[in-house]
Amino acid sequence: MCCSRQSPQPGDRRCSEEGPESSVFSDMANVKPESEKQSNGAEGPDGGWGWVLVGALFVTSSLVFGLMRSLGIFFVEFVLYFDESAQAISWISSIGLAALQFFSPLAAALCNAYDARIVVMTGGFLAGLGLVLASQATCLVHLYLTMGVLSGLGWGLVFTPMVATVMASFTRHRTLALGLAFSSIGLSSFAFNPLFQLLVEMYAWRGALLILGGLSFNIVPCGALIRPQKQFKSTEKVSSKSRFSCSAVLRQVSSYLQLQLLFERPYLTYSLAIALLNIGYFVPYFHLVAQSRQAGFSEYEAAFVMSAAGATDIFGRIVSGWFSDLGHFRLIHLLSLWTTLAGVFIILLPVSSLYGSYAALMLISLLYGFCSGALTSVSFAVVPMIVGVDRMMEALALLQLIESGAGLLGTPLSGLLKDITGNYIVSFMVAGSFPILSTLTMATLPHYFSCADPPPPKRGSHEDKDEGLQSELEQFNSLPADTSQGDS
Template sequence: MSGEGNTGEDEREVMAVVPQDAKAPDGGWGWVCVVGRFFIVALSAGLTSGFGIMYVEIINYFDTTRAETAWMSSLFGGMNCVGGLFGGAAIERYGCRATTVIGSILACAGFVISYFSPNIYLLCFAYGILVGSGFAFMYVSSSVVVLQYFDKRRGLAMSISSLGDGVGMLVLPPLTYLLIETYSWRGAFLVTAGITLNAAVFGLLFKPPPYLSKASQKRSARRSVLHSFKQLLQNKLFFVFAFGSFLLHVGYTVPLIHLIDLVILKGVEKSRSTLLMSVMGTASLVSIVIFGWISDLPNVSRIGLHSASIAVLGASVMAVPSLDTEVAFFVFAGIFGVFMGAWYMGQGVLVSQIVGVELTSIAFGVHSLHTGSGMFLSSILAGWLFDITGSYVLPFYISGCLYLCASLVTLIVLIARRRVTDHSHNHPATRDSPSQM
């Protein structure tokens, strides 16, 4: 995780390509945007992990197979790729504020339609497509606006806003269980619709930082979304990193969505199984703060930290099928939560560092295309494998292997980054040029 000499500073110098006239305020109104992203991340993470409870209820209500029901979460992930891509383009054209509000309205509408759904097919459309695309819009825009406001404190700002990941996993799964017990799964969807609409309020606070509001007026006439995308295509290092994210997300939802079903099948009470997500959330809360601070230290390689965290996640997921006791499952939830927090916090920071602040919005959209494609395959693949084999052994093994492969790909990015660093030392004049690796 630590490089030789001052590799952490070299990494920031080579990878953070910022225009001469663009100076992030590293504070000010940016902290308001941090709070807004906190709320949106909490919603996204909490609802993703809480869907494992909803997943079991819908299987029982509609008497569907796990593969059929998994289409809901798979379409949700798929729309994260399409919605994220269009979200990045929308930010380029309309800004983070309008994009967030549109996403909140879309997600709210999806939850309301889910309440009235008479079958699994309409649920797949409402939850998978509408809610999925809405959250993609909100996540991309909230991440971009925070990255635009911060440079030197970027790791700290992203880690604080990413605390929503842990809070969401701590609060929303138990709340989802309580809502289902009180109002049924339909009522839970309706209450969630009202909660989601509050994201529009935070979206209205996402005004652009002063340097971008002035600079964008000068550049908007000559730089279109297509032009930004063409610039991004020249950055090979970014697409290697995005491919690693794709591999990880093919296995990503398996422990989050199917863990509760697995432990219930192993004899753990449903009310106890929902606490696993809360343990993950609590562990994630602590780790995001700690790893966010560590990632900003001068001698720490953020990419190395990212890769190591993914490797631990993969190893822990592969161990799940061999666990038999309730205590063992809670230990896994704690370990997974700690390193999930470290991985989650680093994603946005690394994307921005690799491509530079001007291309951050379009890069987030393209990155979402990769991660969403992986999530689309993830849940439905796990449900299909369960229906064939009758157990979750193979889905969890494959998920763990994919995490490990993603860690290796991220190591390739680390090696390539060091080559760029060495080249910059030997040719100082090229240091201010965008990395084409």
């Protein structure tokens, strides 16, 4: 179930992990002051190095989702150069988005096993390498493997650890911090679309992709800003005797990924809602430029439509983060509002240009950009309220994995409908219906219609079961040895 906004913080965990000599009353005494420190933000959260990480996520987001949103400029060039259908070209962006989300659990596991700093820096290198290699592509398969799989793998290793690092560094101002960091997506969308169009005209699409690969390598120093000693959660310890057994490996993987989340109804319901949103969310960013040019507008007019949407996207993220942290409304209700409005404006995008009115198309694009930006930071901030802060990174990673199928479906479905109908009207109408369906799915969450946040989820229930099971297994494994010693 959804929990209140004052969720327990990761710092509370070490109070429950003291030695067996500590009494229950001393544990309770230790937990309370620590939680008060975390909620007041006196020892790190809501300040300090967290703002440096916000800046790193600001740059990283622009070079991941900001760049991904602006790939619509290359869509038209790829169609002309490779002489393929819109559906076939759409698979490039869909594979990249799906790979980003599919490899997010791998990023979470690597961060728990090793270090988030190394994982993010490696991901930044792979993201840039994929775009550099894509500049030498001679067929669509090469673009699928480079821009899609390789760069998508890099983006997946970067995005979730960076977001989880920032979210773990803030308590009261978490949504605002995410809004400020994600505002770079709108800013880069505003700047990248005309910039990419200029690069394509000056250096063709190969030279433009080569330059974008060089820009993506800037993710590497952003990852270096993560403090290596910071851990998200303490994973389960495995004894040296059973470390290499099959059951121990499976338990370790389950501990890294928190797979028990997949059996919790609130988390699955929310994941389904976000997956439905994801099907239609990216369609305008990949097809609005082509749709605007089909409506009779020039190349730069079409590119400026996306730039205008990116501009209001910036304000949407910041305003939404600021307003959400005021606490006047529940985050899940605000997310439902922004999601519904985004779906409505997606439907209206092609309708607004039916009569050649550039002003109407621009107005709807501005409104869509604001709503699409407003819902982003809120959608991430809801996750720790459902699962708790201690399982936040694993929950984000599994959520990205569930979304990967939706991301793989969205833009090719839109391209297929365009190939069948000859225009983008049906494509955008179908795409806009998915965010609305997402809102209806969120309405089935427990306590959704309550005006106040429900109590936080009970912590440690799964961990207690795992620890009890582990102790039983250890006792069972020790029986033969004990018996043999008694016989001798």
